[in-house]
Amino acid sequence: MTALVTVAQVAKQFPLAGGNSYLALQGINLEIQRGEFISFIGHSGCGKSTLLNMIAGLDQPTHGQVWVGGRLVKQPGPDRMVVFQNYSLLPWLTVWDNIALAVEEVLGHLSPVEQRQIIQQHINLVGLTAAKDKLPAHLSGGMRQRVAIARALAIRPEVLLLDEPFGALDALTRGNLQEQLMRICEEHQVTTVMVTHDVDEAVFLSDRIVMLTNGPGSQIGNILTVDIPRPRRRMEVVKHPSYYSLRSEIIYFLNQQKRIKKMRSRAMTAVARHGLEKVNLELGFVPLTACAPLAVAQEKGLFAKHGLDEVHLVRESSWRGIVDGLVGGYLDAAQTPAGLPVWLTLGGHQDKPLPIVSSLTMTRNGNGITLAQKFYQQGIHTASQLRNYLQEQTEPHILGMVHPASMHNLLLRYWLAAAGIDPDRDVRLKTIPPAQMVADLKAGTIDGYCVGEPWNVRAALEGLGFTVATDQELWLDHPAKVLGVREDWGMRYPNTHIALVKALLEACHYCDQPQHREEIRHLLARPEYLGTDVRYIYLGEPGKLTCELNQPEYAHHRFYGEGLNRPSRTEHLWIMTQLARWGDVPFPRNWLEILERVCRVNVFTIAARELGLLGTTQTSRSPIRLFDGSEFTSNQDPIDYLNHLAIKRDFSVAEIVLERPQAA
Amino acid sequence: MNDIFRKVNPMQTLTPVTPETTVATADVLTFTNVTKRYGALVVLDGVNLRIKSGEFICIIGHSGCGKSTLLNLAGGFIQPSGGEVRLRDKIITKPGPDRMVVFQNYSLLPWLTVFENVFLAVDAVYPRKRLPEKRAMVREYLNLVGLGEAMEKKPPQISGGMKQRVAIARALAIQPQVLLLDEPFGALDAITKEELQEELLTIWNRSKATVLMITHDIDEALFLADRLVMMTNGPAATIGEILTIPFDRPRNREQILEDPRYYDLRNQALSFLYERFAHQE
Numbered sequence: 001m002t003a004l005v006t007v008a009q010v011a012k013q014f015p016l017a018g019g020n021s022y023l024a025l026q027g028i029n030l031e032i033q034r035g036e037f038i039s040f041i042g043h044s045g046c047g048k049s050t051l052l053n054m055i056a057g058l059d060q061p062t063h064g065q066v067w068v069g070g071r072l073v074k075q076p077g078p079d080r081m082v083v084f085q086n087y088s089l090l091p092w093l094t095v096w097d098n099i100a101l102a103v104e105e106v107l108g109h110l111s112p113v114e115q116r117q118i119i120q121q122h123i124n125l126v127g128l129t130a131a132k133d134k135l136p137a138h139l140s141g142g143m144r145q146r147v148a149i150a151r152a153l154a155i156r157p158e159v160l161l162l163d164e165p166f167g168a169l170d171a172l173t174r175g176n177l178q179e180q181l182m183r184i185c186e187e188h189q190v191t192t193v194m195v196t197h198d199v200d201e202a203v204f205l206s207d208r209i210v211m212l213t214n215g216p217g218s219q220i221g222n223i224l225t226v227d228i229p230r231p232r233r234r235m236e237v238v239k240h241p242s243y244y245s246l247r248s249e250i251i252y253f254l255n256q257q258k259r260i261k262k263m264r265s266r267a268m269t270a271v272a273r274h275g276l277e278k279v280n281l282e283l284g285f286v287p288l289t290a291c292a293p294l295a296v297a298q299e300k301g302l303f304a305k306h307g308l309d310e311v312h313l314v315r316e317s318s319w320r321g322i323v324d325g326l327v328g329g330y331l332d333a334a335q336t337p338a339g340l341p342v343w344l345t346l347g348g349h350q351d352k353p354l355p356i357v358s359s360l361t362m363t364r365n366g367n368g369i370t371l372a373q374k375f376y377q378q379g380i381h382t383a384s385q386l387r388n389y390l391q392e393q394t395e396p397h398i399l400g401m402v403h404p405a406s407m408h409n410l411l412l413r414y415w416l417a418a419a420g421i422d423p424d425r426d427v428r429l430k431t432i433p434p435a436q437m438v439a440d441l442k443a444g445t446i447d448g449y450c451v452g453e454p455w456n457v458r459a460a461l462e463g464l465g466f467t468v469a470t471d472q473e474l475w476l477d478h479p480a481k482v483l484g485v486r487e488d489w490g491m492r493y494p495n496t497h498i499a500l501v502k503a504l505l506e507a508c509h510y511c512d513q514p515q516h517r518e519e520i521r522h523l524l525a526r527p528e529y530l531g532t533d534v535r536y537i538y539l540g541e542p543g544k545l546t547c548e549l550n551q552p553e554y555a556h557h558r559f560y561g562e563g564l565n566r567p568s569r570t571e572h573l574w575i576m577t578q579l580a581r582w583g584d585v586p587f588p589r590n591w592l593e594i595l596e597r598v599c600r601v602n603v604f605t606i607a608a609r610e611l612g613l614l615g616t617t618q619t620s621r622s623p624i625r626l627f628d629g630s631e632f633t634s635n636q637d638p639i640d641y642l643n644h645l646a647i648k649r650d651f652s653v654a655e656i657v658l659e660r661p662q663a664a
Numbered sequence: 665m666n667d668i669f670r671k672v673n674p675m676q677t678l679t680p681v682t683p684e685t686t687v688a689t690a691d692v693l694t695f696t697n698v699t700k701r702y703g704a705l706v707v708l709d710g711v712n713l714r715i716k717s718g719e720f721i722c723i724i725g726h727s728g729c730g731k732s733t734l735l736n737l738a739g740g741f742i743q744p745s746g747g748e749v750r751l752r753d754k755i756i757t758k759p760g761p762d763r764m765v766v767f768q769n770y771s772l773l774p775w776l777t778v779f780e781n782v783f784l785a786v787d788a789v790y791p792r793k794r795l796p797e798k799r800a801m802v803r804e805y806l807n808l809v810g811l812g813e814a815m816e817k818k819p820p821q822i823s824g825g826m827k828q829r830v831a832i833a834r835a836l837a838i839q840p841q842v843l844l845l846d847e848p849f850g851a852l853d854a855i856t857k858e859e860l861q862e863e864l865l866t867i868w869n870r871s872k873a874t875v876l877m878i879t880h881d882i883d884e885a886l887f888l889a890d891r892l893v894m895m896t897n898g899p900a901a902t903i904g905e906i907l908t909i910p911f912d913r914p915r916n917r918e919q920i921l922e923d924p925r926y927y928d929l930r931n932q933a934l935s936f937l938y939e940r941f942a943h944q945e
Binding site: 044140170171173176198235238239258315317433434440442443527531 | 724725726847880881882916918919921923924926927928931934935938939
């Protein structure tokens with residue numbers, strides 16, 4: 001199927017006074033199919049209106065081409081009608097006459113009777129039959145914009161182009177007009193491109209949302225597909241499990257653009273001091289109970305103790321933020337899910353392998369699988385009971401997880417698959433930020449999730465769900481959060497890297513001591529960390545191991561101990577097999593090299609020795625033991641292991657070519 | 665007045681509550697069985713609302729729901745046809761400097777500088793204060809809204825966001841008991857709007873004013889308000905439901921998005937406005 005609109009390699013430069021020029025857009029490639037509704041969203045100055053104008057033919061690209069309906073766009077034409085924010089109606093003409101003017105101009109070859117029919121039909125379409133003889137000044141803003149839309153549609157364009165059509169209206173009037181516009185576009189299969197800065201408007205109306213980065217040189221940052229079925233009704237859209245995920249994805253993107261702008265304006269120069277290459281560090285974390293070591297290292301002065309006296313903790317709401325921070329180089333280091341270093345190294349992010357080093361496992365356990373309360377009431381207390389239940393169901397069941405490379409995803413999938421539930425076919429897994437999971441569970445739009453604490457215990461305490469499995473039932477003492485830095489960063493700042501591991505290992509040691517638990521719980525509850533009620537935060541041993549509604553159990557964390565903090569090749573290898581198993585990334589033929597690059601045991605060992613914490617440097621030779629009785633050892637053939645797993649995707653094996661290690 | 669300390673830091677609720685701040689006397693603004701008719705047209709019917717000192721109240725509803733009428737009643741610009749509106753224990757009969765209004769269109773005098781616009785209001789309300797004192801007040805409030813550098817500019821030379829900052833500074837410089845905001849950020853772009861919302865909260869914290877604000881934006885209300893008053897549709901509109909917004913202060917936009925209660929409240933408000941009291945022009 002050929003696209004109706006094709007934007008190919010488009011760039012747009014504007015000449016400035018003094019012979020300079022401003023690059024507004026660059027490298028824009030986009031295909032729009034007939035009948036699609038596309039939104040452009042971005043901050044002011046991102047070039048979204050410029051892009052629309054080039055499709056309209058009101059402006060010409062400096063490089064590249066725009067095609068509509070197989071013709072190169074060189075000038076405006078009636079096949080592409082634009083509706084602007086300010087209505088552009090002629091104030092001395094009535095509603096009817098404003099539309100008639102356009103119809104006569106473009107459809108003058110039709111008989112007057114036919115023309116009148118078209119005018120009447122479109123006035124009816126936008127619900128202005130009673131107002132057809134009124135002048136624009138006698139209409140509300142919403143009604144004027146409906147006239148402008150009727151006028152644009154009356155001449156039957158191939159593409160309707162809307163430039164912030166509802167920008168001048170209040171939010172509620174806007175909401176009403178959006179519903180009308182959607183109905184018209186759905187009924188008439190109009191291909192529509194809309195510029196907007198309103199996140200809800202974009203999600204509600206669009207099939208795809210094109211997000212533009214900030215200028216100069218704006219590009220398409222990402223394109224989101226809105227998988228909410230049509231016809232759409234507002235409250236059904238709001239209750240759809242994708243709605244808040246899409247919304248937060250766009251808000252995240254827009255906030256990220258704002259931050260990048262700030263980052264650019266204050267370039268970070270390394271401050272060397274105390275024999276360390278860099279003491280000013282930006283450390284990323286996600287507000288989970290597992291961030292305790294970072295919070296403790298900061299609050300107890302452990303970073304400063306090891307010479308890192310300008311550490312700034314950067315709170316991110318999702319793992320996406322951590323990924324972007326490491327990839328973009330504006331985080332020096334971060335707390336990451338155990339699978340993230342391998343995932344990034346193998347090219348999980350945008351298919352670009354980026355070597356990430358892990359030299360410290362900061363926490364183990366702390367994850368759980370929660371199911372909605374209704375399952376408990378129906379006697380579903382185990383994975384196999386869930387499988388039997390699912391076999392009798394026809395409608396899809398949705399489970400939430402936080403990131404493809406998180407242990408939550410891998411453990412949830414393993415747990416399901418071990419019981420014979422295919423995590424892609426028998427249920428649907430969705431990436432959802434933790435806070436929304438609880439809200440979604442309450443609204444009944446998801447059936448459960450796998451996430452770190454405090455979100456399992458919270459669902460249980462609020463009577464929304466129950467923890468069907470914790471670490472105890474999955475893989476006791478599995479790695480949960482590790483320290484991740486870019487390999488090039490580690491090579492550029494080797495002594496800083498060691499100092500950072502020392503500070504955090506000492507913090508892990510502190511977190512492990514029972515007499516500090518209460519203090520840490522209250523520390524974590526503070527707004528700059530978790531910002532939640534302290535009753536949701538637990539650190540110690542769980543009281544019970546079986547699921548029970550009255551006695552919510554919680555996943556317990558382990559922060560420190562023999563063989564617990566040292567990065568483990570076996571564990572990272574197992575993670576590699578699981579990422580490949582579900583088709584996220586290929587299994588690397590050069591897995592030995594990848595393990596060597598990711599696991600930096602030497603950095604850990606130096607740090608532990610310098611701290612005198614020699615007990616932690618022991619290598620654990622024991623195999624990984626999972627709840628289903630299977631074992632995974634360091635000398636196992638990983639491809640053979642993968643082949644023997646019953647439920648899996650068609651995984652691929654490929655050589656992952658990494659650049660030679662070098663300092664940034 | 666101790667209420668203000670509660671807002672600064674919810675962890676420090678140790679400030680003793682003095683006996684006079686009991687529920688009855690803490691109400692600053694009260695609507696009791698308020699009805700407003702224009703001829704045969706009933707705009708508001710049976711509105712009851714008690715607003716406590718230092719509270720931030722947002723009112724939301726479709727056009728024609730009488731929310732501006734409600735604000736005008738509080739401002740004393742119009743009188744109720746039935747019932748009464750009181751400021752503390754006094755029935756409101758006319759406008760006064762104890763209740764300042766900020767409109768969407770800024771209402772600045774274009775031929776006066778930013779400084780002079782604010783000074784004009786201060787001078788009118790405090791004619792007996794000494795000149796240096798009045799000038800200091802103007803400067804203080806302009807600095808508060810971050811306009812210390814722009815005092816000598818005239819309105820046509822500054823952005824919409826800056827104009828609205830001037831209007832807010834002008835209203836606050838009078839030190840009113842109640843600040844009435846009629847969709848103050850409706851005309852601003854998304855980023856400026858968010859900045860101003862954050863500034864408004866900071867200023868509100870310092871000024872101790874009680875705020876009654878009209879908005880069409882659910883997210884704005886969830887970020888700003890202690891309570892969100894949702895109006896039914898006109899004619900004969902009234903308060904349909906009041907949502908209590910429990911987020912701790914000072915508020916952080918990103919952290920609100922991490923709170924499951926946000927999604928709950930937002931869905932309740934959406935459902936009220938688009939299902940239960942949907943509205944077509």
